[in-house]
Amino acid sequence: MKNFKNIFTLLVVALVGLSLTGCSEDDLDTNPFGKSGVNLVGFGPSPILRTHEIRITGTNMDKVTKVIFPGDVIVERSGFNSSDAENIYVNVPDESVPGQIRLVAGSDTVTSVSKLTFEEPIEVTSVTPTAGLNAGDEITIKGDYVYNIAEVIFHCGVTGAPVVADEFTYISRREIRLRVPLAAESGTITMNDGAEWEYEYPTPLEIVSATYISLDPAAADFGQQIKIHGTNLHTVETVMFGGGVTADFTVSSDNKTITVTVPAECKSGVITLLLYSGAALTTDEFAVPTVTIASATPNNDLCEGDQVVLTGENFDRVKEVYLPGFGQLTDYTISGNTLTFTVPEGMTDGDIQLVQNPYITATIAVEMRKLAGVIWQGKVDLSGWSNWGVFNWDGDKWLKFQEAISGPGQLTLHFVATNDNPIFNFRMGDWSTPYSDISLPYGDDGNIRPGDATDIVVNLSAEEREKMFADGGLGMVIWGDGIQLQYIKFIAEGADKVIWEGSEDMGEWSNQPYIGSDAGAEFVDAGAYAGQKIHFYGTATDSDWEFQVFEGHWGPQYAGWLAANDNEELESKGCLTIELTQAMLDAALTQQWWGGIFVVQGKHFILTKVTLGNM
16 A cells, blocks of 8 residues: 655646547647647646545636546536636545546547546455356455545456446445456456556456357358357357458357358358457357369360360359469359350460359369470361461461471371361462471372371471571461361470370389380381480389380280389489380381280389480
8 A cells, every 4th residue: 555645747748649539620629738729738636635626727728618527427617616718626526436537618528648546545355256257247346445446457368358447337435346347367356546556466366258069050051140159158259250251240148149140251161259358269160052173074185175064062152263374264154063164275284263252262173285395286177178377477376386396307287087088288388389298198189188197297397497487488378178276296306206195103013004006106206216215204102113114015025124113313314214226116116906115014103204315
């Protein structure tokens, strides 16, 4: 306990930042002197004895119609002892409590920053009850001059949960009562008089926190009501759904049930109950109807113009569709739980994304057609002798072809037949000059009839490339009927040529299908010769991996071409390499009615690509 002297407090500095409510420029002013507004500059003495006179000073005090002391004790102007433009003298009512003084001027109110405190020494003898308290329960503080307590601070994190004197439910000299605030947690309480006196009650209060019991139902649609059951749920300040989306809610009168409507933009997951104390509770998993993708058909080897069908659940909830490399797609159809679209130009490998709301998306990975050296892909139908070409006046396409066809090499045009009698012609851009070396022969009429073939292979010489791309170059043109061109690839001279690409997972141990067709057509097309290198690209899935290569007919030419577990080569180069001998070449090209170039065998290894080259 401390005794205080009467100190007249003229607190100009302490009153900087006055709280002004409803001030007009004419009646009130935040500057203390030389202006027309009412300003509360200071008051004193403080601490003070109740019923003793206090002086309130400022500007335009003659406009003040009433003084409201803390505890909402009002003294009308007629009750002032005296007043003038700068001072009001008034006795502090016996019912006053520690707190801020308010001055009323017409419809406006000025509130002091400093608190009025009292001189009588506070003595606290008891706080009851201290156990089994819930937020909202009333506690009683007894002693002497306890009506001078300005604030009771309950334990809550760093800042605590204060209850000020104006919020006490009962005030007398020897007893005050107040309710446990919503933010209170178990722990000690601290009291102060708003000035120098502070006291921590030694017995901690035991305050029962909120608990979660159950969720009903555990799944619901957006806009539907659900109930969260528990105890002391009136101490919940915020209900937060998956995605961090909050929602308004009501609490039952017994504080055991929260009723809340599922917000339109949230996702499945636990619901978080944030308490006034800053603590949090989580519910069981809560589910909302969620878009999912089960499959994409097809999901690889895609090219422009292909139709892709997605299947899954809740497709009626889809709001936006995004394609990798392309962006937002608007041209699609949904029927039940299928979504259909056509692959647009510019789409790349990556994830297709279906957006339900900002917090729910579903994705599935797809792959575009990828072949070594592909410089163009799409779907161009040639029918009725229509044409397609690359000409020097088509600037963008022309530039891309010039960059891709960097020198002499092998140009391959892949197509499918669209009728029973496909026929076409492949010429320089002057429509008359044929390329010198085309794997499919021209007929007597100067046209190509591919039969069952699906590729046109041209060994493009340096001279022919010059004709195509020099200033005023001729370009390239294709015309015909019953042909759909799907991609063009180019392999420069001396570069590795892909003879197989895919994904063969050998698992624990397996023999994989034949790579290459009978008689080694890929070797022939690639211009294979003894001394070249065959590279087998792949990934080991375990340290105990093995990989072997056999001649493709399992016959007497079996050679066991590659040893197992060559970790250094695989790790440094990403591939395993063998040199092609004449014997191997002869074996691969042996004409038989079954088989292929070679068969691979092994375990814990995924083969992804086979190339042929000189390095």
